[in-house]
Amino acid sequence: MKELLELFKGIELFSGLPEDELVPFAERFGPVSFDKGSHVFREGETADKMYIVVKGELVVLKGMEGGERELARLMEGECFGEMALISMEKRFASVEAITDVECLEISEQDFANLVKEDHRFDQSVMRVLTDRLRVSEDLASQNIMNAYHTLIFSLATLAENRDPETGAHLNRVRNYCYCLSNLLSELPAYRDKITPPFIKTIYIVSPLHDIGKVGIKDDVLLKPGRLTKEEFEVMKTHSAIGAETIKKVVDSCPHFTFQMAYSVIRYHHERFDGKGYPEGLAGEDIPLEARIMALADVYDALLSKRVYKESFDYEKSVAIIAEGSGTQFDPDIAQVMLDNIDEFVTIHKRNVD
Numbered sequence: 001m002k003e004l005l006e007l008f009k010g011i012e013l014f015s016g017l018p019e020d021e022l023v024p025f026a027e028r029f030g031p032v033s034f035d036k037g038s039h040v041f042r043e044g045e046t047a048d049k050m051y052i053v054v055k056g057e058l059v060v061l062k063g064m065e066g067g068e069r070e071l072a073r074l075m076e077g078e079c080f081g082e083m084a085l086i087s088m089e090k091r092f093a094s095v096e097a098i099t100d101v102e103c104l105e106i107s108e109q110d111f112a113n114l115v116k117e118d119h120r121f122d123q124s125v126m127r128v129l130t131d132r133l134r135v136s137e138d139l140a141s142q143n144i145m146n147a148y149h150t151l152i153f154s155l156a157t158l159a160e161n162r163d164p165e166t167g168a169h170l171n172r173v174r175n176y177c178y179c180l181s182n183l184l185s186e187l188p189a190y191r192d193k194i195t196p197p198f199i200k201t202i203y204i205v206s207p208l209h210d211i212g213k214v215g216i217k218d219d220v221l222l223k224p225g226r227l228t229k230e231e232f233e234v235m236k237t238h239s240a241i242g243a244e245t246i247k248k249v250v251d252s253c254p255h256f257t258f259q260m261a262y263s264v265i266r267y268h269h270e271r272f273d274g275k276g277y278p279e280g281l282a283g284e285d286i287p288l289e290a291r292i293m294a295l296a297d298v299y300d301a302l303l304s305k306r307v308y309k310e311s312f313d314y315e316k317s318v319a320i321i322a323e324g325s326g327t328q329f330d331p332d333i334a335q336v337m338l339d340n341i342d343e344f345v346t347i348h349k350r351n352v353d
Ligand SMILES: [Fe+2]
Pocket: 209, 210, 238, 239, 268, 269
């Protein structure tokens, strides 16, 4: 029961309840499991249950123009489905298991009974709702709106040009970053540095890493062959160009999300041995998120066809990563990838070009 108790203590909805009250609460939830690839619920369905993740990982998907878009990942200790229960609205998004998953489930009826029976739970529900409302008010504040406008404008300007990297590459890269961060966070040395907000944020901002490339002129960016030394120097400016763009957003809103975006954009071509660009930073002087990003990006590039090379197979790509550990890549991060290479292969296979 101890573990279950810890799980419940970490959930906002139950955090107002004293420990001895949590046990009878926890007992109202029944265990339920979902096979990898199956849906817990689908967007638009009537909500009749909420869930707490005990083991495994899920993905939140929302239907958009051109297919489903991944909105978030859910990990152990997170609850989901509660907002639709509280608001009595249809499911806003679908949730799918990406590994075998174990959850605790509570029915709408039991949830309603809890609210009725225990005023402290009732208060917790109110508090969660008020907090969410406050967050959305903050989002509407002038500061953030300005930043958003600047960001949208900057991206729109860049999008007028053409980025040769595919959407599938961006999706794979953010999943590698998510997976690397998640695995690293389990190591004692990284536990305090890689928090759940870090993991969620790197997932959101990593697709922006190459936005500066669209500021590179077409004859270099779209050249159908290997670049000359001079052309490569031009290409290298993409990290500084992209960072400069996002810098305007950071200046108007120094929020963690934008700061991390700046870091991955500016420093994703730095090397652990100091031989990268644009600054030639070495070791831990390179921000952690950029060291993670660098490995994710290169791993995917190795597996992809480029104008100057064929795609390498899984074996050769792994060998190159192992060889670059400690020189090109942070050895801790490379080790985590090598120890769990199957997970990265799975991500690659799931998001084909
Ligand atoms: Fe890049």
